[in-house]
Amino acid sequence: MSAIGQRTKFSTVFLPILAWLVALVFFFPIFWMVLTSFKTDADAVKPEFLFMFTPTLENYTNMTENYDYWRFAVNSVITTVFATAFTLFVGVPSAYAMAFNPGRHTKDILMWMLSTKMLPAAAVLYPMTFLTKNFLNLFDTHFLIILVLSLINLPIVIWMLFTYFKEIPKEIIEAGKMDGVSVWGEIKDIVLPLAWGGLASTALLCFIFCWNEAYWTVRLTTTDAATLSKLIEGNRAPEGLFFGRLSAVSTAAVGPIVVLGWFCQKQLVRGLTFGAVK
Amino acid sequence: MASVTLKDVRKSYGDVSVIHDVDLTINDGEFVVFVGPSGCGKSTLLRMIAGLEDITGGDIGIGDVRVNEVAPSKRGVAMVFQTYALYPHMTVYNNMAFGLKQAKLPAGEIDSRVRAAAEVLHITEYLSRTPKALSGGQRQRVAIGRAIVREPEVFLFDEPLSNLDAALRVNTRLEIARLHQRLGTTMIYVTHDQVEAMTLADKIVVLRDGRIEQVGSPIELYDNPRNTFVAQFIGSPKMNFLDHSDLSSANAKALKIDPKAGIFGIRPEHLKPTTAAKALISAPLELVENLGEYALVHMVTESGREMIAKMDKPPKAAAGDMIHLTADAGSIHCFDADTGLRI
Ligand SMILES: Nc1ncnc2c1ncn2[C@@H]1O[C@H](COP(=O)(O)OP(=O)(O)O)[C@@H](O)[C@H]1O
Ligand SMILES: [Mg+2]
Numbered sequence: 023m024s025a026i027g028q029r030t031k032f033s034t035v036f037l038p039i040l041a042w043l044v045a046l047v048f049f050f051p052i053f054w055m056v057l058t059s060f061k062t063d064a065d066a067v068k069p070e071f072l073f074m075f076t077p078t079l080e081n082y083t084n085m086t087e088n089y090d091y092w093r094f095a096v097n098s099v100i101t102t103v104f105a106t107a108f109t110l111f112v113g114v115p116s117a118y119a120m121a122f123n124p125g126r127h128t129k130d131i132l133m134w135m136l137s138t139k140m141l142p143a144a145a146v147l148y149p150m151t152f153l154t155k156n157f158l159n160l161f162d163t164h165f166l167i168i169l170v171l172s173l174i175n176l177p178i179v180i181w182m183l184f185t186y187f188k189e190i191p192k193e194i195i196e197a198g199k200m201d202g203v204s205v206w207g208e209i210k211d212i213v214l215p216l217a218w219g220g221l222a223s224t225a226l227l228c229f230i231f232c233w234n235e236a237y238w239t240v241r242l243t244t245t246d247a248a249t250l251s252k253l254i255e256g257n258r259a260p261e262g263l264f265f266g267r268l269s270a271v272s273t274a275a276v277g278p279i280v281v282l283g284w285f286c287q288k289q290l291v292r293g294l295t296f297g298a299v300k
Numbered sequence: 301m302a303s304v305t306l307k308d309v310r311k312s313y314g315d316v317s318v319i320h321d322v323d324l325t326i327n328d329g330e331f332v333v334f335v336g337p338s339g340c341g342k343s344t345l346l347r348m349i350a351g352l353e354d355i356t357g358g359d360i361g362i363g364d365v366r367v368n369e370v371a372p373s374k375r376g377v378a379m380v381f382q383t384y385a386l387y388p389h390m391t392v393y394n395n396m397a398f399g400l401k402q403a404k405l406p407a408g409e410i411d412s413r414v415r416a417a418a419e420v421l422h423i424t425e426y427l428s429r430t431p432k433a434l435s436g437g438q439r440q441r442v443a444i445g446r447a448i449v450r451e452p453e454v455f456l457f458d459e460p461l462s463n464l465d466a467a468l469r470v471n472t473r474l475e476i477a478r479l480h481q482r483l484g485t486t487m488i489y490v491t492h493d494q495v496e497a498m499t500l501a502d503k504i505v506v507l508r509d510g511r512i513e514q515v516g517s518p519i520e521l522y523d524n525p526r527n528t529f530v531a532q533f534i535g536s537p538k539m540n541f542l543d544h545s546d547l548s549s550a551n552a553k554a555l556k557i558d559p560k561a562g563i564f565g566i567r568p569e570h571l572k573p574t575t576a577a578k579a580l581i582s583a584p585l586e587l588v589e590n591l592g593e594y595a596l597v598h599m600v601t602e603s604g605r606e607m608i609a610k611m612d613k614p615p616k617a618a619a620g621d622m623i624h625l626t627a628d629a630g631s632i633h634c635f636d637a638d639t640g641l642r643i
Contacts, residue, residue: 191383191385193381193382193385194385194386194388196352196379196381196385197379197381197385197386197387197446198387198398199351199352199371199372199373200350200352200372200373200377200378200379201373201398201399201402201446201450202371202372202373202374202402202403203373203398203402204402207402211398212387215389216388216389
């Protein structure tokens with residue numbers, strides 16, 4: 023009796039407090055960043071002005087007028103949308119094949135794909151830069167960024183789709199075969215409608231990963247294909263520490279994705295737990 | 301309509317062989333039941349006929365056509381799955397129409413077929429619902445409807461009643477029997493339940509470990525089981541198996557029981573009470589299950605074998621009292637002790 027009572031107290035009082043604390047710790051930097059983006063660079067570094075300051079939009083107008091925010095934003099949208107679309111375009115048929123027509127080496131292929139994520143990006147930085155610049159002439163092109171973002175995310179996308187497809191009862195697929203459905207019809211009329219939630223979660227995560235990617239987008243672009251990550255990076259150092267400006271750029275860069283994430287929380291949780299939460 | 305022939309059909313998964321050289325002819329319009337314990341290969345055999353499993357060896361023919369390499373939808377078969385396997389995101393109507401749409405039938409034809417099947421199965425009012433909003437029995441009907449609308453040459457059922465409750469099972473069993481009567485189409489039905497097999501089948505195929513043990517009409521299997529496996533699988537309660545030491549030798553001789561046999565099988569319903577002097581078997585009463593209509597009398601013989609007698613009335617005896625039983629010579633089945641084969 024007392025044990026149950028303790029557990030109840032633990033879970034009704036202590037756990038929520040802990041959850042709020044953790045949430046606060048995670049949320050504070052974002053909060054601070056948004057706040058700072060409305061301060062002048064001078065105010066931004068003064069601790070006494072943490073909460074009390076005269077808000078200004080100066081950083082934002084400055085950003086759009088002098089730093090070409092919209093060009094970076096458009097590049098981000100283009101590369102992210104096309105990379106996500108291409109990743110799904112390749113990922114759906116691959117995951118379908120592995121989930122419903124597994125061969126003897128399907129497991130190995132899945133493991134191998136995951137293992138590519140273990141390769142440190144820095145290890146291939148030089149060949150990637152050298153080859154794309156000097157041989158392929160793709161450096162700083164949308165095509166290259168879309169390709170790189172797609173390839174980075176393909177393993178995780180295939181894994182996610184594979185697990186979602188696996189949840190579809192085998193008999194339903196077989197019923198489709200008895201009904202004489204074509205392969206394309208099977209994907210379109212049976213698999214995708216049944217894995218719709220999973221597909222949406224996967225697309226969303228892929229979108230977010232593409233949007234946030236910084237390692238390659240910063241290093242493989244200069245101007246033409248530069249994304250918002252590059253804009254933040256570019257505002258980081260050269261003229262000293264301009265916290266107000268940097269915060270405004272960062273806020274404008276992560277803003278869209280935070281809003282998107284907020285509206286799709288449910289899908290995201292399901293996506294990140296590979297469908298374990300229902 | 302079509303016959304189905306299996307010739308030396310084999311199936312293995314890697315090194316594991318699960319179907320061994322099955323030969324079987326199913327006549328046009330016949331209702332055939334594959335029966336056997338769980339894991340004996342019934343579903344595998346059915347799925348090979350459906351085209352959902354590759355055939356490792358041998359030939360399967362439907363009508364005059366060898367179908368080994370023919371796609372499932374082109375074999376003229378329709379299947380009802382154990383789990384129903386309805387498309388959860390489609391309405392009942394579309395579940396039934398889906399196959400016809402794939403076959404590119406004209407819309408009018410599809411509509412009339414779906415509505416006719418729905419009428420027969422009493423699911424017309426649910427046509428616009430999704431399977432989620434249906435009870436188990438209704439889902440089962442939709443699954444059958446989906447098979448009917450395709451107007452197949454052969455119906456395949458894989459344990460279609462196993463997810464229904466007892467009362468519904470009896471009802472649906474009857475409806476499947478009616479369906480067969482009305483359509484006259486060849487049907488192959490898989491079950492582990494011998495009652496379903498006995499009540500539905502024109503022909504029963506008893507399977508064990510991927511081999512056919514016996515093929516025959518229900519009554520043939522009941523009267524003349526080929527071996528002890530079939531004998532104890534068909535009929536409920538199970539046939540009693542006894543050995544020499546359980547029988548009174550004088551009365552056994554009087555009944556002209558084959559002295560070479562090592563195992564004697566007598567069905568519970570064929571045991572009759574008698575006097576101590578005329579008893580073939582005498583055993584102490586263990587307990588009585590009285591079902592009103594009849595009573596099941598449980599005993600344990602001297603050699604430790606459990607046996608059951610089915611009697612019209614419970615005996616007037618207490619636990620431990622001797623029960624004296626006999627049977628007609630014709631209803632005593634003799635089997636070889638080593639091979640289990642009928643003598
Ligand atoms: N995909 C598979 N891989 C390996 N063994 C299988 C597979 N499917 C079925 N089996 C084996 O084949 C045997 C027959 O299975 P099944 O036809 O489902 O039996 P039943 O329907 O009579 O219960 C079983 O021993 C089962 O373990
Ligand atoms: Mg089975």
